[in-house]
Amino acid sequence: MLFISVLGNLHLYLALLWMTIASAAMAIADVTIDACTAYNSIKHPSLASDMQSLCSLSSSIGALLGFFMSGILVHLVGSKGVFGLLTLPFALASVVGMVFSESHVPGFSYKQVNQKFIDAGRAMWRTMKCSDVWRPSLYMYISLALSLNIHEGLFYWFTDSKDGPLFAQVLNHSQNILEVAYHVEIFPCFVSGNCWFHSLNWFVGSILGATLYQLVLKDHPFRGICLWTQLLFALAGMLDLILVLRLNLKLGLPDYLFIVVDEVVSQMIGRLKWMPLLVLTSKLCPHGIEGTFFALLMSIDNAGFMTSSWLGGVLLHVLKVTRTEFGNLWLAVLIRNVLRVSPLFVLFLVPKGDQNTFKLPGEIMGKILILMKRKKKLGTWSWRLLFIPLIEDSSQCSLVIDKSLKHMLHCL
Numbered sequence: 001m002l003f004i005s006v007l008g009n010l011h012l013y014l015a016l017l018w019m020t021i022a023s024a025a026m027a028i029a030d031v032t033i034d035a036c037t038a039y040n041s042i043k044h045p046s047l048a049s050d051m052q053s054l055c056s057l058s059s060s061i062g063a064l065l066g067f068f069m070s071g072i073l074v075h076l077v078g079s080k081g082v083f084g085l086l087t088l089p090f091a092l093a094s095v096v097g098m099v100f101s102e103s104h105v106p107g108f109s110y111k112q113v114n115q116k117f118i119d120a121g122r123a124m125w126r127t128m129k130c131s132d133v134w135r136p137s138l139y140m141y142i143s144l145a146l147s148l149n150i151h152e153g154l155f156y157w158f159t160d161s162k163d164g165p166l167f168a169q170v171l172n173h174s175q176n177i178l179e180v181a182y183h184v185e186i187f188p189c190f191v192s193g194n195c196w197f198h199s200l201n202w203f204v205g206s207i208l209g210a211t212l213y214q215l216v217l218k219d220h221p222f223r224g225i226c227l228w229t230q231l232l233f234a235l236a237g238m239l240d241l242i243l244v245l246r247l248n249l250k251l252g253l254p255d256y257l258f259i260v261v262d263e264v265v266s267q268m269i270g271r272l273k274w275m276p277l278l279v280l281t282s283k284l285c286p287h288g289i290e291g292t293f294f295a296l297l298m299s300i301d302n303a304g305f306m307t308s309s310w311l312g313g314v315l316l317h318v319l320k321v322t323r324t325e326f327g328n329l330w331l332a333v334l335i336r337n338v339l340r341v342s343p344l345f346v347l348f349l350v351p352k353g354d355q356n357t358f359k360l361p362g363e364i365m366g367k368i369l370i371l372m373k374r375k376k377k378l379g380t381w382s383w384r385l386l387f388i389p390l391i392e393d394s395s396q397c398s399l400v401i402d403k404s405l406k407h408m409l410h411c412l
Contacts, residue, residue: 239258
């Protein structure tokens with residue numbers, strides 16, 4: 001980002017290259033945090049939901065502050081100056097990485113990196129074949145895929161329809177393209193330049209959802225909370241139907257107020273639906289490959305999001321909803337809401353276990369050796385847990401245990 005800010009006439013492809021590198025760096029940091037969260041969720045099962053709530057709240061609050069500050073900084077230092085300031089978060093992430101407490105692994109051979117990749121791939125494949133892993137993963141994919149994304153149809157209805165909300169008429173009289181973009185970004189706000197207002201609604205809903213989950217729902221079983229949040233998710237979609245049919249005006253609710261409520265409620269319930277799935281995902285990761293396996297499960301969820309966009313586009317095409325024709329938009333919204341209930345037919349794929357006590361079978365997580373050592377100064381006993389990964393070749397098991405014990409005794 002610093003190069004983009006400093007260099008004046010940077011070629012387009014070089015700019016894309018640097019932005020791609022920056023995105024990759026953020027993804028690596030994100031996966032590292034996910035690995036730490038998954039590892040601690042396995043080590044402290046009763047705190048798994050608390051850690052996910054903390055991560056969600058931190059992410060939402062940080063993003064909210066970032067969106068708020070970005071608009072101010074763009075006016076103060078310009079877009080290039082903002083790119084230069086983006087080096088500060090990367091520097092802070094590097095500082096956080098330096099303070100991580102990690103034990104030294106003596107005698108590590110970098111020549112074994114290829115073999116470790118092979119072993120990790122085998123472990124991931126072996127874990128995915130476990131029914132306790134692929135069943136909830138399949139449910140998460142179905143739940144996301146069947147929540148059809150018809151945002152494009154609603155977007156054009158918001159901005160182009162003569163019968164749409166009031167701000168659509170304001171847009172038709174706007175001559176400045178940038179001003180139009182601002183109006184499109186903030187549905188309930190008509191003052192040009194306040195594009196952060198839409199983001200405010202989105203992140204307020206996310207914060208409310210994470211807080212409500214932490215205070216009320218974190219101790220409920222997976223299957224029960226997935227049932228009720230999926231039903232609430234379908235009901236929240238009916239707010240869009242009320243808006244499209246213009247029933248809110250008949251009830252005396254202005255468009256800008258109803259859209260704010262719709263957006264906050266939808267995001268809050270979406271976060272409530274997503275939080276237990278994140279907790280479950282963190283507990284499906286075997287020891288030793290937590291970050292890699294968590295990223296794999298998240299890629300399955302991303303595939304679900306992509307599928308929902310494709311299916312939503314097909315639905316809009318079948319119903320002949322275009323940029324200017326919205327006669328069947330209400331039907332598309334209704335079909336989407338009905339399909340949001342359909343994942344309940346495969347709810348049996350979700351484990352019945354409690355969020356605080358659920359864990360994978362021992363043959364997937366690996367053998368656990370409990371080592372005890374007395375602290376000389378305090379005169380107390382401390383316990384250490386050592387995970388021995390499962391190895392298909394039993395002749396190698398003793399060798400792995402011997403090396404792991406040697407490493408653990410060295411650390412103690």
